[in-house]
Amino acid sequence: MTKEEYKERKQQIQDKRQDIETKIKESKENIKQAKIHYKNNLNQRKKIKSEMKMLKISKNS
Structure with a gap:
């Protein structure tokens, strides 16, 4: 191998x-x-889940 190739x-x-x-x-x-x-x-899914729970609770009341 020549210097150029190297x-x-x-x-x-x-x-x-x-x-x-x-x-x-x-x-x-x-x-x-x-x-x-x-x-x-x-985090978004957790928020949605908790909002759904709140809606269910408020509907049942």
Whole structure:
């Protein structure tokens, strides 16, 4: 392998590494967003459930 080939190969590896690191960061960010959405949905469902209970109680009274 000549010096040119070596430098070229080294650059390709660095580029791939950087692409992978970027993908990992994006994935972590997506996971964070998904967790936030899940929590928000869960809280919304809890609110709706409690409102439904309140409606049932007020109807029965």
